Amino acid sequence: MKTVFQKPRSLSDTPTHYCPGCTHGIVHRLVAEAIDELGIEGRTIGIAPVGCSVSAYNYFNNDMVQAPHGRAPAVATGIKRSVKDSVVFTYQGDGDLAAIGTAETVHAATRGENITVIFINNAIYGMTGGQMAPTTLEGQVTQTTPYGRDASIAGNPIRVSEMLATLDGPGYIERVAVDSPAHVRAAKKAIKKAFETQIKGKGFSLIEVISTCPTNWGLSPGDAMVWLRENMIPHYPLGVFVDWEKEENDG
Amino acid sequence: MKTVFQKPRSLSDTPTHYCPGCTHGIVHRLVAEAIDELGIEGRTIGIAPVGCSVSAYNYFNNDMVQAPHGRAPAVATGIKRSVKDSVVFTYQGDGDLAAIGTAETVHAATRGENITVIFINNAIYGMTGGQMAPTTLEGQVTQTTPYGRDASIAGNPIRVSEMLATLDGPGYIERVAVDSPAHVRAAKKAIKKAFETQIKGKGFSLIEVISTCPTNWGLSPGDAMVWLRENMIPHYPLGVFVDWEKEENDG
Amino acid sequence: MSEKILMKGNEALAEAAIRAGCIRFFGYPITPQTELAAYMAKRLPKIEGGVYLQAESEVSAINMVLGSAASGARAMTSSSSPGISLKAEGISYIAGSDLPCLIVNVQRAGPGLGGIQPSQADYWVSTRGVGHGGARLLVFAPNSVQEVIDLVFDAFELAEKYRIPAMILSDGLLGQMMEPVVFPDRAPVLLEKPWAANGHRDKRNKNIINSLYLQASELEEKVRQRELRYREIEEKHSKASEYMMDDAEYAVVSYGATSRVAGSAIDAAREKGIRVGLIRPVTLWPFPSKQIFEKSKNLKGILAVEMSSGQMVDDVRLAVNGNCPVNFFGRTGGIIPTPMEILSEIEKMSKGDIK
Amino acid sequence: MSEKILMKGNEALAEAAIRAGCIRFFGYPITPQTELAAYMAKRLPKIEGGVYLQAESEVSAINMVLGSAASGARAMTSSSSPGISLKAEGISYIAGSDLPCLIVNVQRAGPGLGGIQPSQADYWVSTRGVGHGGARLLVFAPNSVQEVIDLVFDAFELAEKYRIPAMILSDGLLGQMMEPVVFPDRAPVLLEKPWAANGHRDKRNKNIINSLYLQASELEEKVRQRELRYREIEEKHSKASEYMMDDAEYAVVSYGATSRVAGSAIDAAREKGIRVGLIRPVTLWPFPSKQIFEKSKNLKGILAVEMSSGQMVDDVRLAVNGNCPVNFFGRTGGIIPTPMEILSEIEKMSKGDIK
Amino acid sequence: MVKNIIFAGFGGQGVLFAGKVTAYAGLSQGYEVSWLPSYGPEMRGGTANCSVVIADRPIGSPLVINPDVLIAMNKPSFEKFAPLVASGGIIIYDSSLIDSKCDRDDIEIYDINATELSQSENLKGLSNMILLGKAMKVVGILKDKSIEEGLVKSVPPRKSELLKHNMRAIELGKNN
Amino acid sequence: MVKNIIFAGFGGQGVLFAGKVTAYAGLSQGYEVSWLPSYGPEMRGGTANCSVVIADRPIGSPLVINPDVLIAMNKPSFEKFAPLVASGGIIIYDSSLIDSKCDRDDIEIYDINATELSQSENLKGLSNMILLGKAMKVVGILKDKSIEEGLVKSVPPRKSELLKHNMRAIELGKNN
Amino acid sequence: MAKGRVVIDERLCKGCSLCVINCPMGVLELDSSKLNEKGYNPATPVNADKCTGCAICALMCPDVAITVERGDN
Amino acid sequence: MAKGRVVIDERLCKGCSLCVINCPMGVLELDSSKLNEKGYNPATPVNADKCTGCAICALMCPDVAITVERGDN
Numbered sequence A, B: 001m002k003t004v005f006q007k008p009r010s011l012s013d014t015p016t017h018y019c020p021g022c023t024h025g026i027v028h029r030l031v032a033e034a035i036d037e038l039g040i041e042g043r044t045i046g047i048a049p050v051g052c053s054v055s056a057y058n059y060f061n062n063d064m065v066q067a068p069h070g071r072a073p074a075v076a077t078g079i080k081r082s083v084k085d086s087v088v089f090t091y092q093g094d095g096d097l098a099a100i101g102t103a104e105t106v107h108a109a110t111r112g113e114n115i116t117v118i119f120i121n122n123a124i125y126g127m128t129g130g131q132m133a134p135t136t137l138e139g140q141v142t143q144t145t146p147y148g149r150d151a152s153i154a155g156n157p158i159r160v161s162e163m164l165a166t167l168d169g170p171g172y173i174e175r176v177a178v179d180s181p182a183h184v185r186a187a188k189k190a191i192k193k194a195f196e197t198q199i200k201g202k203g204f205s206l207i208e209v210i211s212t213c214p215t216n217w218g219l220s221p222g223d224a225m226v227w228l229r230e231n232m233i234p235h236y237p238l239g240v241f242v243d244w245e246k247e248e249n250d251g
Numbered sequence C, D: 001m002s003e004k005i006l007m008k009g010n011e012a013l014a015e016a017a018i019r020a021g022c023i024r025f026f027g028y029p030i031t032p033q034t035e036l037a038a039y040m041a042k043r044l045p046k047i048e049g050g051v052y053l054q055a056e057s058e059v060s061a062i063n064m065v066l067g068s069a070a071s072g073a074r075a076m077t078s079s080s081s082p083g084i085s086l087k088a089e090g091i092s093y094i095a096g097s098d099l100p101c102l103i104v105n106v107q108r109a110g111p112g113l114g115g116i117q118p119s120q121a122d123y124w125v126s127t128r129g130v131g132h133g134g135a136r137l138l139v140f141a142p143n144s145v146q147e148v149i150d151l152v153f154d155a156f157e158l159a160e161k162y163r164i165p166a167m168i169l170s171d172g173l174l175g176q177m178m179e180p181v182v183f184p185d186r187a188p189v190l191l192e193k194p195w196a197a198n199g200h201r202d203k204r205n206k207n208i209i210n211s212l213y214l215q216a217s218e219l220e221e222k223v224r225q226r227e228l229r230y231r232e233i234e235e236k237h238s239k240a241s242e243y244m245m246d247d248a249e250y251a252v253v254s255y256g257a258t259s260r261v262a263g264s265a266i267d268a269a270r271e272k273g274i275r276v277g278l279i280r281p282v283t284l285w286p287f288p289s290k291q292i293f294e295k296s297k298n299l300k301g302i303l304a305v306e307m308s309s310g311q312m313v314d315d316v317r318l319a320v321n322g323n324c325p326v327n328f329f330g331r332t333g334g335i336i337p338t339p340m341e342i343l344s345e346i347e348k349m350s351k352g353d354i355k
Numbered sequence E, F: 001m002v003k004n005i006i007f008a009g010f011g012g013q014g015v016l017f018a019g020k021v022t023a024y025a026g027l028s029q030g031y032e033v034s035w036l037p038s039y040g041p042e043m044r045g046g047t048a049n050c051s052v053v054i055a056d057r058p059i060g061s062p063l064v065i066n067p068d069v070l071i072a073m074n075k076p077s078f079e080k081f082a083p084l085v086a087s088g089g090i091i092i093y094d095s096s097l098i099d100s101k102c103d104r105d106d107i108e109i110y111d112i113n114a115t116e117l118s119q120s121e122n123l124k125g126l127s128n129m130i131l132l133g134k135a136m137k138v139v140g141i142l143k144d145k146s147i148e149e150g151l152v153k154s155v156p157p158r159k160s161e162l163l164k165h166n167m168r169a170i171e172l173g174k175n176n
Numbered sequence G, H: 001m002a003k004g005r006v007v008i009d010e011r012l013c014k015g016c017s018l019c020v021i022n023c024p025m026g027v028l029e030l031d032s033s034k035l036n037e038k039g040y041n042p043a044t045p046v047n048a049d050k051c052t053g054c055a056i057c058a059l060m061c062p063d064v065a066i067t068v069e070r071g072d073n
């Protein structure tokens, strides 16, 4: 028998603190696999956000920096500009990236900052116990939209990938999901491509991963996957929004 | 003889502190004309930004609030939500709105906050003496891009109207210019329509006004108008990006 | 409601604010204040004119408060330490624009992301003016859930009377704990606000809310006027409670949650025959300096106890001005001192082991 | 370059930083510090590895500094009062992550938008830890363009030695004025930074830069370690200069730009036969408390002079601890005190008109 | 009288709720009470505990460090808190989940197979109430009526149909 | 010796530059010098001024409030600063633009039609240097050579062709 | 007689020339012989008789210095 | 003999069932008779012989609790 699946090398042995069935774990593994396959662990620096993945610095084997809430792209910029051959990624939730960190996200993108952003869109503030996120769907009940999100009061959910795709700086933007084996495989490919975009110096790359938060959605991990599929993907269609390769071929 | 043109009523008698030929003055007047024509001065509250128009509170006759740099949309939100029948507008420069205020702008827009934003895009930080703005063009020399803006270092200029048009909250977004009589007339119409959008409760409205900063561009007011036409409009095409009326008719 | 009910500090604060007439809340989630916002999110949509808005950030939230307050509304926000740092600029603007409002800081341990357990390490930023330019906040430090309620009313009323922002300086312990409370039959005092920017309605001259004064002399005059109000506030509104101070030779000075533990320590010390009492500042700014100064004349020593590396102790020393030795004991990182630890410090002090 | 050249304080600071080995600058424009950034924007693109980046905001700029410092680079940012408020959270994170860096505050008058004229009203936020959690910055207060240069070197070196952020507390006057300067032949001391997160290159274990410690006991231990370093810094690195203090009966305590004016006032007072001298804190944290305490034993009175409503005077009083009366004179709003005003206060003090 | 109590177990076992019922019961008997949860990132499977103080005078620290009464619902909690119980104190633990020993002889230790009981008695998820019942009997401060009142206050009105199951679980605890 | 000098006029008239030349001239004679501009939002048409101090001992305040020497290039500046000139001080003003009177008899007042001269002598924009020349003659501290050195230091190398025009303007001021 | 008439408030004028540049009839010039209080050469009608009262000058004036009258007589 | 083999690290398993749900062969179940240190019922192969070694379970496991082997023999 040959081992066909095991823990990637760049993932540490520390068990994660994530809730059972939380997809943060899946995405961590995908990032680690991409780092392994590209052989870049030694020059990779990751930025942990504030959010459930705040302790991501414990889970990756590359150097890690923990950023203030929403500021991961700015922290990443400081590192990337100071260590020229580094590979720098941020790992951020929807509150972190699309609420408090909106300016940092938009400007890292428009600068074409040569970093990779892994964006976990789970439509909720997981860590703080389930408040509305900028990506919370209309009607979705959260701790701070107890009667369901009413867009006329609480605003409309943001489609981050579409918004950033209007800018000139991004080299690669794709939205993926992790609700099924096929989607997880596609997510892996996208994440790897994002890192390659950076390594080739093609500018800002971002992978939006439609994810679950079983705990704060109040669903079992399995049901959360179904909810994701039926509710989130229709509002957040999967696909590639910017692709430097395609542009180079087309142009 | 009949007076066919005079100072609008909602503009105060205080002479402005703007430099000779600065288009801030033109846009102030257009806003005041719209307020006059709609008869809303008594219930209008304006928000002055930080930027050359910081003292706008001296120039309008309606109630005014001076906001911290970039936060005018948040201040406007606080007012609009507290005084239900008010008409609230912000008047912001490109640094204010599209750099430090990016998050406030994007989120007021996505919330569909029922306010009107007058956005003066002059491709520079006027007040602080001519530093790069988020809308500074590639190659443009400023105090902080002394060798011309190099997008690969200083980032690409942002097209704000296009970016915000991807969101669900805006009711009206148009980009206009004030370099010629025809454009000024169109700008006036757009500004009025933005206020009407608010009055009718159709959501967030924003008019991006392509403007000049003769002082920091180092050009005479007349030459600045030509530079605007030849350099800015090609990068920032004029037009309507969101129109609730059209959507209602189409839908 | 005169029946006692159990309520969390965070929730009681929210309910008290609503009863004090504050129905405009702008916030951003952060532990350990989340229950406060959640409570508001439930209650305010059901109240006519009620505004609950989750902003995109603390920076935005405080500026929404600025706008709401500028329009004459009673407005508030709540957060915890890192979030308060982000509000610093906005708070300085609110102070510089002479606007009243309420800011709640349910402190957690820092610096940086720190931890989420209780702390009192934001004393300096709260009392020395959070943000630039040296403006002041009224700072209230309740030590029980019941007192939270009472001080919320005071906070709004003094804030509006003097047109300055007020802060309730709570902490994770006080915010998370439940205690029995009774809501007082207290009708909020609402002043006219002829200065508010809410639309002149063609009935008055325009109002301007502003903190910019490019002429230094004008700005200095503004600052001077404000300082005069500060002096009046210091004169009239500092507050401290005392426990066992009548015959005390030693005093513990401690505020907020920590003062409760200190109270237990004092009971234990008294049992051992040590004549020690407690002075508990209820307002941190204005600090009850006079009261402490007067008491210090007859004391052999003071022990300041905080959940920090020593911040309020500065104000104690300033108040005491050399009258007697001032010692310090603190725990940090989210650790709540125990009565035994404090007792042991009191014993050391009474034995002269610490000066 | 040993010839004296005229340079603005802001530009001299920038040049000094570059010579001190800091070629990573992240900023956001604000008056009256703009020349500093403009200078960097001109020079850094011409230097190998040099990074000049105008961030989208002060919040972003300080976090870029955090990243750059985390990667082991010498990094800096500069701003003025409102911008510093916005950096508060980031600075607290930098302190909590034990990272060295340089933050320049070219103070202007506040609170709020305030004005753009010189001020010293950010003393509190600078010395009491800008931001939550009670962390400290090394705070240097030069009073001449030449001293700006010298202190920039010190700032970087001490910051890196103790892994804490440093601040140069300048003001509009010092930033905008030109004076003759000579750049010293001083090679920057560069320490190894084995803790830096710059990629482990398969040669060492991973490095983590972090300020989160969910276990209160762990966080307390972190805080305790940091406080030990603080004590060492207080012991070794406080600095004040004295002028005419040998036979002084009275002292003026004043720092930065204001201390120059105070110097003129002292000359004038000496001409009138008043035995007054100047103690000028060069480091504001650590504050030269011991030096002032010792001096105060033989003084009849102290006059603290600031461009604020009175902030440093707290530290003077804490240092003096009742040894002699401490008076205060300040101007605000951007107004620079005149020698005559200060002289008149000195005279009042020497006549006993103020205590 | 001051009783310092700690309820401890896995998140989701209802330790906070049991504490609240106890605090309300104390309140209805006219005592001073306080309730303080451990708090933090809400993640399933973590441990949770709460401090409850019942006293006849103002309560100092609401945080209990050395409990007079420990109600332990899982092994890690038992191991963490048993050594901290005040001399003369009491431990009540769920023997279905905890097999640890505690060889202190200065305290009283009671056990009850609460989880098993709850399953066999069709009271799933109410092992907390079973333990509470046992504890209240052993400690003997709170009256039956107070506990019932505490329950009424703690169960949201829309879930009042759960009251009787809770009461039954408490009874069960008292009698086992 | 301490000389407190104010140069004042409209923005764009070169008052800051004139001050810088003066400061450098002082420096080249070995004096302590300082130069401080009024600053603010850079807008054309505002007034601008700068303080220059030249002294043989360390300079206290670089901000001049009561100048020993005032060089006034427009009417608002003249009106603002003339009353502040120290007793025994000197005013030099541009009589092409300023018609105000100042009836103080404790100071010396000189005028020169600098703007007219600059236009007639084909030295447009150099009325500042003409006034400076006049002032230096009247005040008599700085040597010709120092002023020239001051100019060399103040004019950026890429504009060095302007040096001779500046020198001519200064000469003109000295001789009128 | 001209169809239109422009009145320029010299106090407000900053001499920016935008009216001059945009007037289709060449009515306006800056008056280099005058300097207003702020130090600017104000605009002034030099070909007043050609004025059509189209108000384009006023439309482009950033300082609301121009009032325009039109004769329907 | 089964083509594949899964090894589940019970220490890491959080009993989320994602592997159970996604295994195309119905190989896995949670073991309700066991409680690991963290209080979860760990997953365990109940139809080990059906395992194809497709690694889908591991792909979906958020906790990297599963190692998969495949026999090419």
Ligand SMILES: Cc1ncc(C[n+]2csc(CCOP(=O)(O)OP(=O)(O)O)c2C)c(N)n1
Residues within 6 Å of the ligand: A050, A051, A052, A053, A069, A092, A093, A094, A095, A096, A097, A120, A122, A124, A125, A126, A127, A128, A133, A213, C028, C029, C030, C031, C058, C082, C083, C086
């Ligand atoms: C300045 C600041 N504001 C707020 C918080 C509190 N906080 C921690 S995590 C978080 C949101 C996390 O949500 P998200 O980014 O979506 O990540 P998730 O937990 O869902 O993965 C918030 C608001 C904080 N730590 N700092």
Ligand SMILES: Cc1ncc(C[n+]2csc(CCOP(=O)(O)OP(=O)(O)O)c2C)c(N)n1
Residues within 6 Å of the ligand: B050, B051, B052, B053, B069, B092, B093, B094, B095, B096, B097, B120, B122, B124, B125, B126, B127, B128, B133, B213, D028, D029, D030, D031, D058, D082, D083, D086
């Ligand atoms: C927090 C803060 N940061 C920076 C500044 C300094 N500042 C004043 S105006 C301005 C930019 C103005 O540019 P823009 O918004 O484009 O307006 P304009 O002057 O061009 O009309 C800046 C950075 C400030 N006052 N406050």
Ligand code: SF4
Residues within 6 Å of the ligand: A017, A018, A019, A021, A022, A023, A024, A052, A122, A126, A127, A212, A213, A214, A215, A216, E042, E043, E044
């Ligand atoms: S709270 Fe939600 S996002 Fe956070 S670890 Fe749990 S399931 Fe995942």
Ligand code: SF4
Residues within 6 Å of the ligand: B017, B018, B019, B021, B022, B023, B024, B052, B122, B126, B127, B212, B213, B214, B215, B216, F042, F043, F044
């Ligand atoms: S600096 Fe530019 S934007 Fe500001 S007033 Fe002058 S011309 Fe207008």
Ligand code: SF4
Residues within 6 Å of the ligand: G004, G005, G006, G022, G023, G024, G025, G026, G027, G028, G050, G051, G052, G053, G054, G055, G056, G057, G058, G068
């Ligand atoms: S109204 Fe028309 S024609 Fe008359 S001056 Fe103005 S622009 Fe010229």
Ligand code: SF4
Residues within 6 Å of the ligand: B021, G008, G012, G013, G014, G015, G016, G017, G018, G019, G020, G042, G043, G057, G060, G061, G062, G063, G064, G065, G066
């Ligand atoms: S456009 Fe207005 S300000 Fe400009 S020159 Fe004409 S009248 Fe004067």
Ligand code: SF4
Residues within 6 Å of the ligand: H004, H005, H006, H022, H023, H024, H025, H026, H027, H028, H050, H051, H052, H053, H054, H055, H056, H057, H058, H068
């Ligand atoms: S490897 Fe495939 S068949 Fe085997 S247990 Fe996993 S998912 Fe099922």
Ligand code: SF4
Residues within 6 Å of the ligand: A021, H008, H012, H013, H014, H015, H016, H017, H018, H019, H020, H042, H043, H057, H060, H061, H062, H063, H064, H065, H066
């Ligand atoms: S997916 Fe992983 S954690 Fe979940 S039950 Fe299966 S083995 Fe356990």
Ligand SMILES: [Mg+2]
Residues within 6 Å of the ligand: A093, A094, A095, A120, A121, A122, A123, A124, A125, A126, A133
């Ligand atoms: Mg999330």
Ligand SMILES: [Mg+2]
Residues within 6 Å of the ligand: B093, B094, B095, B120, B121, B122, B123, B124, B125, B126, B133
């Ligand atoms: Mg601009």
